[in-house]
Amino acid sequence: MPKITMIEAITMAQAWELEHDPSVVVLGEDVGRSGGVFRATVGLLERFGPDRVQDTPLAENMIAGMCVGMAAQGMKPVAEIQFMGFLYPAIDQIVNHMSRMRHRTRGRLSCPVVMRMPHGGGIHAPEHHSEAVESMIAHVPGIRVVCPSSPARAYGLLLAAIRDPDPVLFLEPTRIYRYVKQEVTDDGAALPLDVCYVLREGDDVTIVTWGAMTVEVLHAAEQLAAQGISAEVLDLVTVSPIDSATILESVARTGRLVIVHEAARNCGVGAEIAAIVAEEGLFDLVAPIKRVTGYDTVVPLYRLENENIPSIPRIVDAVKATLEPQ
Structure with missing residues (x-):
């Protein structure tokens, strides 16, 4: 079994869900042709086509709003925010709509959205590319916040996040994207959320x-x-x-x-x-x-x-x- 990096494990998890669940859609800035700023979606456009892997304008609030609309109609959007510091324009949709969908509709609708984003510094990038503001979003009721630390955990936890009926913000530690390689079985087995x-x-x-x-x-x-x-x-x-x-x-x-x-x-x-x-x-x-x-x-x-x-x-x-x- 080949050893892979965390970024490769994240790509692999998205590919598994795209292949096995037709309701899953990947979207975000440069996720299609370019394969993502860190190459987390490389090859997905060629494999699954533009209806399932969609490039968006540079508009985080719009990306989050699209996710809310898609999720309310039975889809499972997996959106990439290029850096955590770019999350702020999307806060309106995340706090006012995404997190409240189940409560607002008294359980009639859920909001199965995953928003992936690089988290933290250590890559010699400017300030907005190095943010670690997990406490800000952890404070919002109705939002699950997940931050893996290894390729195997990234694979299993991302699968679990995509399958979760409620919104998950998936924080990917930027400086260890390629820090270590690990054997990861591409078997679609999710890991449990909410446990240390x-x-x-x-x-x-x-x-x-x-x-x-x-x-x-x-x-x-x-x-x-x-x-x-x-x-x-x-x-x-x-x-x-x-x-x-x-x-x-x-x-x-x-x-x-x-x-x-x-x-x-x-x-x-x-x-x-x-x-x-x-x-x-x-x-x-x-x-x-x-x-x-x-x-x-x-x-x-x-x-x-x-x-x-x-x-x-x-x-x-x-x-x-x-x-x-x-």
Whole structure:
């Protein structure tokens, strides 16, 4: 079985659904002839034709509006927003219509839309091409937010997202699109949504992260292990709704929690995770919760972007701080 990258796994998942479900349509800017800005839809136009793979104008609000209309009439649109920073014009349709369709129609209609978009920095792009604003959309009721961290999870979770009867915003960590290759069976098997994945077992501290930050966190866990510190690493995957049960179970064993995310600290998803543990697992904690995050600033240009992304030393220092006598 050949090993493939995350971007190839995302293409493969879309191809599977296009082939096996005639209601699936792929649309977005440059997804057809060009195969997408990151080549996530390469070959789909030639294989499935212009009725199923549609290039759109540069109009994110229109793309989201088309998705709402298609979904309301029984189709399953899979739309690409070229970068997460281009999401803002589409917020009107996402918040006011996409997220409310089931509620507005009292369950008569659902809105099976997937909106894919690159997430985060690390590729030397300008600011709007490096946004990580998952907390903004996670706050909206009726929207599921998913962020995979490996080719196999990207394949299985995208299949699950397309088959979900409600809208899913699928965040694809840009800087690990081609970071690693992994064997992925193209069998159409979806992975469960709304659950954390244990990437590494440990006893001394729980580290919760998602997306591209799994790379730094796993390297930090290796460094900590060399110093005799056993870190359990949880990949959140579904940013909303949060799998609180798995997190609370892990913290109950380790007694310590460090949350790592690339997005800005203020009102980030990490704050919600900390609140859940404070409310439901306070007496399991033996040390204060630590957060390692991006800074509360516009994403800097490439000379400084690595200063904004949480580094391995920052993660290691945060873990060690939780181990200090209180």
